[in-house]
Structure formats: C-alpha cells, structure tokens
Amino acid sequence: MSYLVLARKWRPQTFADVVGQESVVRTLQNGLKRNRVAHAMIFSGVRGVGKTTLARIMAKALNCTGATDDKPCNVCESCREITAGNAVDLHEIDGASNRGIQEIRELKENIRFFPTKSRFKVIIIDEVHMLTTEAFNALLKTLEEPPEHVYFMFATTELHKVPITILSRCQRYELKRVSFVDLVAFFAKIATQEQVEISRRAIEMIAREADGSVRDGLSLLDQIFSFGGDRVTDEDVVQVLGLVDQQIFVHLARSLLTADLAQCFDLLEKIYVAGIDLKRFTTDLLAYLRALLICRTSPRPEALLDVSDQELAELRGLSADHSPETLAMLFQLLFKGMTEMQYSAHPRLVLEMAFIKAVQAGQVTPAAALLGRLDEMIKVGGGLQPLPSALPAAKEAEKPPAVVPPKPPVPPLPEKTPDTSREILAVIEPELDSKVQKLEPLVGKIAEPKNREKKGDGAASQTHTKDVRKNWDSFVAYVKERKPWMAQVLKLCENPREEEGKLLVRFDNPSDGTLLQEPEHVKDLSVYALDFFQKDLRVRISSRGDKAGGHGEAVLDGPKEERRVLANDPLVQTAVDVFGGQVGAIRTGPRFR
Template identity: 90%
Template sequence: MAYLVLARKWRPQTFADVVGQEPVVRTLRNGLARNRVAHAMIFSGVRGVGKTTLARIMAKALNCTGETEDKPCNVCESCREITAGNAVDLQEIDGASNRGIQEIRELKENIRFFPTKCRFKVIIIDEVHMLTTEAFNALLKTLEEPPEHVYFMFATTELHKVPITILSRCQRYELKRVSFVDLVAFFAKIAAREQVEISRRAIEMIAREADGSIRDGLSLLDQIFSFGGQRVTDEDVVQVLGLVDQQIFAHLARSLLAGDLAQCFDLLEKTYVAGIDLKRFATDLLAYLRALLICRTSPRPEALLEVSDQELAELRQLSGGHSPETLSMLFQLLFKGMSEMQYSAHPRLVLEMAFIKAVQAGQVTPAAALLARLDEMIKAGGGPQALPTAAPAAKEPEKPAVAAPQKPPAPPLPGGKTTIVPETPALADAEPELDSKVKKLEALVEKIAEPKNREKKGDGLASQTHAKDVRKNWDSFVAYVKERKPWMAQVLKLCENPREEEGKLLIRFDNPSDCTLLQGPEHVKDLSVYVLDFFQKDLRVRISGRADKAGEQGEAVLDGPKEERRALANDPLVQITVDVFGGQVGAIRTGPRFR
C-alpha cells in the first residue's frame, strides 16, 4: 500500500478531531443543530490550521444521512464518499489555478443542476483571494441569491484581499494559529499512534518549528519519522530540522550578559562549523532574548511564549538576574545586528560586531535609580567623609540596624559627621548590579569634591611640604627608578638638565637615539607614575632629543587640544553621564561652539 503522509492519514474527519479551533467548531455545530447554516461561508487563517478540513467536515455534516445526533456520522454512504474523495456533489476548486471568469461561468452553469446523490452541492474554493476581479464579480450575483441546494465554502490565507462585497455575503470564521500546547499534545498523540518513540523535548522542538500550523508540523513529523524510524532521538530532530539546540542560545545569552566575549565567539564558531545558517541562527537567538525580556517584564510570560515549563523556569532564572533595561538593550543591539545581517555579505562579522557591542554595553541601570541615588548622596551632604560609611552599608543591605529605607536621609550632624542611607533591601535584590555602579558613582562624586576640600583643609600646603624639588633630588629619583626599572634608570642617567616648567617635567637628551625607547607610551606612563610617587607632584612628562627641538615645539602645540580632549573625556561629570546612561564617549569636538 502506498505511503500516506501523516497530514492526510490523520486529517480530522469529525468536529471532535479538529485541533485547537474550539470557538469556530462550536459555532458550526450550533448552526447545524439549529439548522441555521449560511449558504456562503469563508474560513480564514494561516496555512495548515484546518480551513479546508473544516469545510469538508461541514460538507459531510450537511449531507449526512446517518441517525446520530452528532454529525457527520462518518458511516453513511454520503459521509464515506466524501471522506474517500469520490463524492460527485462536492466540488473542490483551487482558486490559485482557476482564477478567471471562464471557470466561474462554468461553475455557475454546473450549480444550476440539482445534486446527483447528496442533498446539497458543496463548492469549496481554496485560496479564494486569488480570483480575478471579473471572477469575483461573476460570483457575486450567485452569492446574492444562492440556490437552495448549493453551499459555498471559501478558504483563504489572506482575508484582506477578498472584496468586501463578497465578505459581506459570507458567514466568516477566523481560524487561529494552533497553540503550542495543543500542537504538542496532538503530535504526541500521533507519535503514540504511529508507535514511534520520541521525547517530549523533541516534540516541543517540532511544535515550535510548526509555528501554529498543524500541517507544517505533520510534514516535519513525516520527515523525522522516516529519518529516525521507530526510535527518534533529540539529535535526529535537531539534525533534520537544521535546528540549533535551545541550550546553545541559553549558553550564549548567559555569556553575553556576563560579558564573556571569548565564550560568545566560541559558540558562534561551533555553530558556523556545524554549517548552520547564521541568519536563521541570529533570528532564533533574538527569539530567545525576546523570551528573556518577556519573562522579566510580564506577569504571565507563559501566555506569550511557546515554551515548556522547564524552559520557562530556566528563562526565569536567567532573566531574574538582570534589569529589564539590560535585557532590552541586549535585544535591541542584537536586533540591529540581525537586520544588518540580511544585507551583508559577511553575516558572521556583523553578528560578531553585535556581540562586541552587546558586551561593551554591559549592564544597564535605570537612570532614574542612579539619579535618585545621586540626589540622596547630595542631600546627605555627600562628601568624601561620608563614603567610608557608605561602602560597608552597601555590602550588607539586609542589616536592619542601619537601614532607613523610606525616610529622607538625616541632615549632617554638627560635628561634620554624615551618614548615607544604605541601599534598601528590596532595591538591592532587584538590582544586584546597582551596588557596584553606585560605588563607582560615589568615587566619582568624591573626585569632584576633592579639589574644594583640599583648599578647605589646606591640603595644598601639605602637598607642597611633601613635594620635592626636581633638580635637587634628581639623583635620588634615578636611584628610586633603578629599584623598579633598572634599564629606565640607565637611560635617565643620560639626560641633561632635567627641569620642571609650568606643570611639566622636561627631560632632554643630547642624542635623540638615547630616548627612543623611553618615549614609548607605556614607558612614559610608568615614568609619570614614578614621578608622581617620588616628587609628589602631578607633572606631565615630556621626553625629547636635542635634534627634534623644533619638533618638540610642534609636538607641544599638537598636544594641546589632545590633552584637552583627554581631560574632557576623563572629566568626572562626563564619566557620570556615561555611567548613568550606559553610553560611551564618542567623538570629542572642541573649539568655537557655533560654527
């Protein structure tokens, strides 16, 4: 016997067999019971949800001569003929290939005659939206006054393409996408009847892939059953469907959120080597990130997601550790990457770029939370003195002794002692990453407050007393450097007449080649640190050879705006802004404000 594909073998023959269309089925049954069935009806919905199947069941029910109350009986001659596809009075037309006026004229000619065997003639036109305007117009007349012995049943995936004049003459039935839960249950039943051993997880993968369409799901089952035989493994399903195991997405999302770029690249490499289509991969990854975001923000994520209970628990666990803002940022960046991939000849590079951006963006803390925190600190008279209290308090947010969550912070005490209201436990639970951000912020506030405090406390004087004169102490400085970097001390010994000038330490060499090595940026940086530590002065180190004296002039001029820009980028206020809004410093432009 020829192999019958599952979609045909298991096509529902009664209303009770129909999967996932309860409201429509109930209405149709009621109409039959009360003898109130319209002579024209239209079934709409995405492909494979059972539009023509329902039309056929309806045709059987209308013509059923069985004794049962629940029609169709499926045993009377009429029912059997229709099931077998031999009923002369049931005409099925494919609207896509019979779309002209000529076909409709023939049809009209045909329905003038009474049915040969059945009670009614039933005309099913599939993809009815494909008919031409002339064909629709020709049909319209018939629909206005349909003969008593004829029923029209239309099916369409694109209801909006059917003229309103036609729609207004039909009873409309909108079929829904079949739910994930219904699909899983149905496919599991088919597998059991076909005596195929297959895991729940594999069935779920197929149901997810079917995306609401029973027919699509059944053809996938067909493929998988013929691939795996009576025992289908999860790997079979992954392979046949060209799917990526959901675990990879969980792993990848976790790595992105943890900022582990190496791991992300590694996972991408594995996917690439496995020959998986990267655009498809990115789409699936995005679906996973969407699931995370929904889990984090929706009170009932299960209503919006096609996931099993176990997957839902995993999604909850992962999303719970991050702010909605972080998840949303990740989603947006990946979405942008995916859109760019569609037009790129190098999808892998684009995806990698998206990973880099996502990792750089890191964790996002809601601006409102940070600003509120900043307000608190300012109100509390937040200065450097307050910070030591704040740090331990933030570490132990549960401690009730210091917690004063809802109240405004206490005013500064006369003795200059201030306290900072610690993180409220609830907030700390919700935003675990907030702590470190706040600490950073506190450090920045301290930085801003620093210069003023120094003046007040007379720190400037203190630093003067600790500061050492460059010329007098040069030899001790070289000795100091020698303990840390012997070669650098050797080079420094060669310089002539080092001197301090307008906040700069000028180190000149007779022979330019003597200082080439020392001029390397990382060495200049080290040297600057030694200078600061030893002389207790914040001096900019300038190294030059005699030959490029003229060049040094030029260098100094060039250095000006560069330094200015660097200072701008490092400005505490700019850094706070960057932190608060989770951004990066891009191009810095100085000069006349209005050009």
C-alpha cells in the same frame, strides 16, 4: 500498500478530531443543530490550521444521511464518498489556478442543476483571495441569492484581499494558530499511534517549528519518522530540522549577559562549524532574547511564549538577574546585527561585532535610577565630588543607549562620611536633651503666637510671604533638601524674579533649563515655590532666544537639536562625571516600562 503521508492520514474526519479550533467548531455545530447554516461561509487563518478540513467536515455534515445526531456520522454513503474524495456533489476548486471569470461562469452554470446524489451541492474554493476582480464580480450575484441546494465554502490565508462585497455576504470563521500545547499533545498522540519512540523535548522542538500550523508540524514529523525509524533521538530532530539545540541559546545569552566574550566566540565557532545558517541562528537567538525579556516584564509569560514548564523556569532564572533595560538593549543590538547581516557577505563578522557591542554595553542602569542615586549622593555629601578617574571618554558619544558605565559604578563617596556625622550627632545628643528639658516650659509660650500666625487669615499670611529676589539663595537651598539636582539647575538661572504672579526662571544657555521644563518638574517647582515663598506663583521657564516669556516648554529647533541639548544638559554631564560613564544613544520617546 502505498505510504500515506501523516497530514493525509491524520486529516480530521469529524469535528471532534479538529485540533485547537474549539470555538469555531462549537459555532459550526450549533449552526447545524439549529439548522442555521449560511449558504456562504469563509474560513480564514494561516496555512495548515484546518480551513479546508473544516469546510469538508461541514460538507459531510450537511449531506450526512446517518441516523445519529452527531453529524457527520462517517459511515453513511455520502460521508464515505466525501472521505474517499469521490463525492460528485462536492466541488473543490483551487482559487489560485482557477481564478478567471471563465471558471466562475462554468461554476455558475454547474450549480443551476440539482445535486446528483446528495441533498446539497457544496462548492469549496480554496485560496479564494486569488480570484480576479471580474471573477469576484461574477460570483457576487450568486452569493446574494444562492440557490437553496448550494453551499459555498471559501478558504483563504489572506482575508484582507477578499473584497468586502464578498465578505459581507459570507459567514466568517477565523481560525487561530494552533497553540503550542495543543500541537505538542497532538503530535505526542500521533507518535504513540504510529509506535514511534520520541522524547517530549523532541516533540516540543517540532511543535515550536510548526509555528501554529498542524500541517507544517505533520510534514516535519513525517520527515523525522522516516529519518529515525521507530526510535527518534533528540539529535535526529535537531539534525533534520536544521535546528540549534536550545541549550546553545541559553549558554550564549548567559555569556552575553555576563560579558564573557570568549565563550560567545566559542559558541559561535561551534555553530559555524556545524554548518548552521547564521541568519536563521540569529533569528532564533533573538526569539530567545525576546522570551527572556517577556519573562522579565510580563506577569504571565507562559501565555505569550511557546515553551515547556522546564524552559520557562530556566528563562525565569536567567532573566531575573538582569534589568529589563539590559535585556532590551541586548535585544536591540542583536536585532541591529541581524538587519545588517541581511546585506552582508560576511554574516559571521557582523554577528561577532554585535556580540562585542553587546558585551561592551554591559549592564544598563536606567537613567531614572541614576538620577535617584545622584540625588542621594548630593544629599549625603552636601555636594558633588566627581571621581577623577571617571573623566576620560566622557565625550565619546557611541551607540549604547542611556548612560552606560563601563564597569559597575564605585560608590563615589568616602564611606566614613555618614558614620562621622552620626558620631557627632551622638556627642551632641545628650547635651541637646538637657537643653530641651530646660526649654520645655517655655515652648508652650513660644508656640502659641506661632500657631496663631500659621492659622491666620489671608492678610496675616500675606505678611509672611517672601520676596523672590532677596530669598533666592535660601530657596535654592530649600529645593536642594528636596531635589538636589533641581537645586543644581536653579543655580544656573539668571536674574530669577517675580512678575505679575509669575516666577520667572530664565536661563542664558537653553540647554540648562531643558530638564526643568518637563511638566512634572515644573509642577514640583511650583509646589516648592508655594511652600517657600508662601505665594501661589505660576512658574515660567525660559531661555535666551525663546518667544516672549516662554511657557514652560522648550523651544527647540528639532529632534537633533533637542538631543544635542540633552547631551549637554548639566545634570547629564554631572552624572557622566560622577559615574564615569558616557552618553550613548539618547531616546526621547515614551519610557520603557
């Protein structure tokens, strides 16, 4: 007996056999039960998900003469003929090789006649999108008023290439990629039935490789079964599929994230010696990094990833130790490496370079977190104390994004500062207490007029407003307690003043005011100004060269200028000095979440 490939041997013959298309199957079965099957239907989806298979099952069900309700019965003559592939009233046409108007004319001629044996003639056109425009046009009229005894079933991998005039006359069924879980279950079942011993892990490798296509997976199984015989080892699968053991990716990602360059190179050497295609390897590595990133950021990574529970736990463990920014940067750097590899005669060198960059970039701290820490330090220390060792290389603008410290930043303040202040506090406290006790009787008397002032009407509070120009320094000090970096920026402004209900903040150097001009910061500044000056002032930030007055928005020459300005921003420079980092790529797009 000749060998039947698995894809044919295991081709579903009933609706129940179809893998992973539950909703489409249910719709089709309901249509059959209620006798509401359209005379033209189109099945779309990626290759190997069961488009023509479903069309055939439908053809069987329509012509089935079995007594059972659950059609097709697969035992009546019509069913058996279709299964055997010799039903005279079922016409299967390959749209790719019969795409011209002549073939369609012949087809139209053919369907004028009644079916020979069955109730209906069924025309299945595979890859229907390949038909020529003329062929489609010739088909159009027939689809509009199909003869009662004819059903058209189209299958296509590229639905968007089918003219809308055709689509609008068909009932559409969109088949999805078969899920990883469904594929694993199906392949495991086949292995059992075929009496082949194969591990769960090996089946998962095959299912991942099948990428949602049952047929692709089945041909891989075929190859592996004929290679390994009755007993397939994981190594067989790795070898036949030209795969890299998943553990290599785990090790490599860990080495990259822990900056173990030597280990990275060792692993790459192994891959290289094994003769694995480096481009393919990099693609798989990227897929692994993507999985890490998804694990770190998504609340339900299992819905997005084709991985087993054990792999998911492994991914979770590794990703938890690193910030999403770090993982995203690693992904970006290697993605860039992969793109460069496409055009390089030395892919290995390119990949090594990408590893080096990734390791050098190290751990990325989000800029927002850095700013927060900067604020803390200014608050505690009462000023900035740049680390002397941190200055070199500050101007060397290179690729890695955000502010990237070459090593974990050292807490820049002498640790004793808070302690000493606490000690001093402890000394004064008892003294204070006694004074407060003495003062207490007086407090009520003093508080009374104060309260009255606070609660006073508009006219009364008007008298307590403060002049902007005279109190600017105190205002800056007030802001410093709330947002130290903003105070630093405000110190740079020239001739701050109030004019017609506006607080004019003007910078000589356009770059100084850039950060302050962000709407959220303008809003904060307005609130501080209201609280401090007791006036509702509209904040206007401008700089030399702005259009008259400025509108709280940056007037910049373009993205390039904007980046230059951002790089020279005093706050960024301060951060660079304090943390001893360097300005890398500057991104102005939406923030990473």
